[in-house]
Amino acid sequence: MWKLSSNENPAPTPPAVLAALVDAASVVNRYPDMAMTDLTQAIADFHGVRSEQIAVGNGSVAVIETLLQAYCSEGDEVIFPWRSFEAYPICVQVAGATSVPVPLTPDSRHDLPALAAAVTKRTKVIILCSPNNPTGPTLTEAEVRELLDTVPSTVLVALDEAYIEYVRDGTAADGKNLLAEYPNLLTLRTFSKAYGLAGLRVGYAIGHPEVLAPVRAAATPFGVNAFAQQAAIGALRVSDAALGSVAETVTERERVLDAVRAVGWSVPDAQGNFFWLELGSETARFVEIANQRGLLVRGFAGEGVRISIGEPEANDEVVELLREWRPAKGSAARVRE
């Protein structure tokens, strides 16, 4: 079975990162560095920011969770685009806040005016996702600026950029470039995707020191384990090697998209390591047929299917499936033009 359902990085772990894991194994009788000093400093150095501007957690999902717990109480509202990352409504619920999902536009992008218009007195956080998981398009810098200029500066804007390393659209936002101008903005990054460390659980936010102080304070003590800390430091040290697979994935992404669009599929812009098929009522049947061909894909019942870019052989199978697949008669799936 080819696992194309979790947007994982199929590349082997770089030797330097494996070596860091082996080294960490010899000191597991000790607690990890509670303040994550070295990792935080390594991330700060990598991005050219101060360590106070970084908050590390057990994956960026945990950072989102901690952020919402730190800033929201019951009845507070958190706005996010929908469909987007499945973790958002769960994190909002855990924080005891209220989810305000704002539907995507018909071309599977964030509806920025609607997101801004959804702000009320109870709004504490707006989450943005660029590239949007599961649909693929990015936000432009102009769009993010306009939103930040529109919403009150007391509302935090969390820009989730889990796939930013895969982005090749020059107009796309890079949250880091806007942090100095907008203290209420923070960007979320992860080692799970481009760095291929999903199993270790490390992610972080970059933002204003005052905004992140409560997030750092609310983090689970010793939450990020010694393996995760050392591997992430190792990955940053050899970041060119660690990110070596990204260029290949981007090349594969363009090859797959060209091939499936050539046979008539309508696919939104895909700037991450995955793409989206709006299959509507055909979703369940498509997932089943993909499974029968050895392809594990992520279906969202009644909406569509997200397929990760994997090994070239797996991608070939996907292209073959999409070449052969026919919608059931009378279905409204946006599959062929």
Ligand SMILES: *Cc1c(COP(=O)(O)O)cnc(C)c1O
């Ligand atoms: C995968 C992903 C993450 C990363 O989650 P981790 O907890 O860091 O593994 C965050 N946001 C989005 C949109 C994702 O798809």
